Amino acid sequence: MMEKFSSQVLNPERLKALEIWLQETGIKLNQVNGQRKYGGPPDDWCGAAPGMGCEVFISQIPRDIFEDRLIPLFRAVGPLWEFRLMMNFSGQNRGFAYAKYGSPALAAAAIRTLNGHALEPGARLSVRRSTEKRQICLVGLPANTGEEQLLQVLQELSEGAEAVSLNSEPGGGSASAVVMYASHHVASMAKKVLVEAFKKRFGLSVTVKWLSSAKLLHGEPPRPPKAPSSPLKPHRRAYLDAVQPSPEPPLAPQPPPPFSRAVGGASSVAGPAAPVSPGAPFRLPPVDEVTLLQGVCEVYGRGEPLYHLQYLCTGADGFLYFSYQVYVPGLATPFTGTVQTLPGPNPVAVEREAQKATAQQVLGALYRA
Structure with missing residues (x-):
């Protein structure tokens, strides 16, 4: 029991080392939503914001190791656009962090160089590519929801919403949507606020969750391309x-009804192209x-x-x-x-x-x- 209690006590020497490092380097850390962030970008960053494939996920970090040890280690590979260390209320880290570089090549170099790196005896880092989820699912929307109106609402309630794909739920009484955001960060922020925002603005009780996807295991060689999994x-x-060739022309689709009267009317949808002649090759x-x-x-x-x-x-x-x-x-x-x-x-x-x-x-x- 005493060992368990002592493991939760902060190491004052390491806290002091972090404080001294921050003073000497002038680096600023911002704590928000359970994470402590450097950069995004830092003041001396030159160039555009990183795209996909530039972030690595770091796990198995000892709970009393902080940015004064981690940021210099990962910055030795290349300039960091952002570094986020997950924190808990006790002041300890939660054992994992994210480092984002300016290119996928630098992220790959960090994985090659630092995966398995020993921070201290018995503590080896695990470094692999971050999944960078950008899609969330909204469940429990009205059945008459329209895509354009929903996208407009999401752009008002959250940042970075780029596209929406609507689906009818079994029974036809409600709808769900897949929403793509500009980055993992803005998707995470939207996931935190949308439930309350929909309830407050529209009186709707919606469920918000990450879109599930297959994960590539670290260390697993890429599989050869295969036929994609397909919808219904x-x-x-x-x-x-x-x-x-089809003997019967397709039926023209009906325009979707509005998402909410507060947003606007139904959007028009163009009809289908002319059908292919049955006799033509x-x-x-x-x-x-x-x-x-x-x-x-x-x-x-x-x-x-x-x-x-x-x-x-x-x-x-x-x-x-x-x-x-x-x-x-x-x-x-x-x-x-x-x-x-x-x-x-x-x-x-x-x-x-x-x-x-x-x-x-x-x-x-x-x-x-």
Whole structure:
């Protein structure tokens, strides 16, 4: 019992060392929402904000080790855009932290260099790539919720909401939504405030949770690309029919009703494209996979697919590996999988090639349905 109690007592020598380090370096730490943050960005940062794949997750940190030991260690790999140490009310850390660099290459270097690093005897750090979740699920919305109106409300109630995909719940009495945010941080902040905000503003009791996704285990080599997991078969068959000859034209979709009278009226939705003639042979148009997938979605009035690509690693073969989630408005489940592409002349070109590979896999899944 005494050993357990003593483990909760702060080490005064290490607290003093942290205080001296802060005074000598002039570094400022801000504590908010159970975490103590450096940077985001620091005052001397030059360049744009980091994109996806630039953050590492650090665990197995001794509870009385603080930023004076951790920040210099991780900054030795490269400049830090941000460092967040999770804290509890006692003043101890919670055993894990996040470090964000300016590029995925520096994040990969931190993993290679510092995973297994011994801070002290018997204490080795675990360093792996952060999942950086950016999608949350809203459950318990009115059945007549419209996507545009919901997105407008979310942008008023929280920061960084970028896109919404609505789904009808079984029974048709309510709806749910997948919301994509600009970063993990703003998604976390939204997750904390939306329940109370919806109750206060609309009298709605909604549930907010992270969108579940498959995790890549640390140390596991990237799997070869495989067919993506797919949504419900009736939806997949509808998309397949859209790109094959069909004797019956599809029905025009109905415009969604408004989310709330306080937000505005219903938004109009364009009707489907003209059906393919039953007697004409099927030929793919001379467009790339991304454009083709978008066209397939537009045929049924589904809207533009939403791509979420996350850099995983660079393989020994030189390929860049990405995981993806593709959200199609109106489908309950996103397409998920893994793709690989060769390095390109710039990040925009690499992202475009990864999108093409992703769209090709999704189209392949639709044809196999």
